[in-house]
Amino acid sequence: MFEYEFMKNALAAVLLITPLFGLLGTMIVNNKMAFFSDALGHSAITGIALGVILGMTDTTLSMILFGILFALLLNWIKYRGKAGAETVISVFASCGLAVGLAVLSMGGNFSRYNSLLIGDILSITRTELLGLLIAFGLTVIFWLFCFNRLHFVSINPSLAQSKGVSVRLYDNLFVILLAIIVMLSIQWVGLLIINALLILPAAAARNLARNMRTYHLFSVLIAVVCGVAGLILSYYTDIATGPMIVLLASGVFFLTFLKRA
Template identity: 55%
Template sequence: MNELLTGWWQYEFMRNAFLAVVLIMPLFTMLGTMVVSNGMAFFSDALGHSSLTGVGVGIILGMSEYRPTMIAFAIVFALMMNRIRNSRLTSTDTVIGVFSSCGVALGLVLLSRGGSFSRYQSLLIGDILSITKGEIVVLAITLVVVFALWLICFNSFNAISINPSLAKTKGIPVRLLDDLLVVIIAVVVMMAIHWVGLLLINAMLILPAAAARQVARSTRSYLILTLIFGLFSGLLGLWFSFLNSFAATGPMIVLIAGILFFATFTLRDSKQ
């Protein structure tokens, strides 16, 4: 029994993955609550699809490291999508659907040049077990920076998510902060997608927050429960992956987060 609980700790890549989960889930907590509250559930999904284009641009430019182009393209992509979404000329889901489709199509065209797409199929599901110590340091720095911005801007972000018009009358720079939020989401998604995968990044971002929203009674409890659900699903998924001969960790985490959502939904429904 003790071996089942602690045996995974003897592997360095499992220890690295453990630290990665502990760092990624607080990031997803901060951003996931805003994504769910603002009705942007598929925003991160569209960003994930744009990562293929970012990789393709990096290849065309002859870059051996494609993450800078992924992040740069995602920021431009997110700002364009956000501006069109806020123009109110068409519905949000239509804008996100169009950008998502175009992002993945352009990425596939660029990656298929020279038959290089197969080399980047790992981006689809990711591999958190492959994370290195250097990448963990980068994640830790990202968490500190995002947390600092969160402390400064949280009240304004929250006011905008509740009533943008009222927030504007109170002198809050709505457009600037809205753009800042999508830029932060773009950077975090592009950094995490290598380990989480573009097919699962959206689920990991919104499922803990969506589950917490079913039972939370205040903003404070919403944030705390999202963090608890995120860490619980992340660490339990990592452990189950170890027990199942290192089965795909990302899908395991998403399955547990999905079970939590249905459990909280059922609990809320039974009380009504």
């Protein structure tokens, strides 16, 4: 099946996207931000709607810019507001989705954007792969230089602040990175399941890992293996790739959960 160009591109995309999800997912699970990526996914609809209003032919840039602003505003309200973080995220997710749907459904044109719901990784191009490769490289560099501080902040923000670590800065840097990766991936992964792909590998790895190093290793391995296997199975079963990957990752999670129990 890898004689076809679109399958080669899809495999390259899976090998770039899934390690990113495996890495970022560990911090999301640690910080109990399970709804955050879901809210970002919903905000992608609004980002696209803004791009359409501005007459942009390629709405990827509008999605990324709106996603960054959305993530930063969400963080600001989380720190300033009295409501719980989950409540704030739910409100933002609902509002972002409603605004986007309202704009894109004008004139009955939302059917043009149905593919965003489940994604289509088989449609990725070489140019888009280059963008993913750059994002992959930047994420690895960021992780190498900032992970210790990010982990410190996630464990004890007050202690990190007393040791001179800017809690707000590193928190904002992380959500900006997360927003960029989510917005870049949404059209190939799908709005409905991107949160699952971020959470499941890390959640399964947490059931197996005994320290932070193995936690990251297992998360990335589970994400990559499920991604490649999901792509192959989707080809032979004629099922969308994204949902197939989620089904495999869900199976791995339940197996590791039973092992842990």
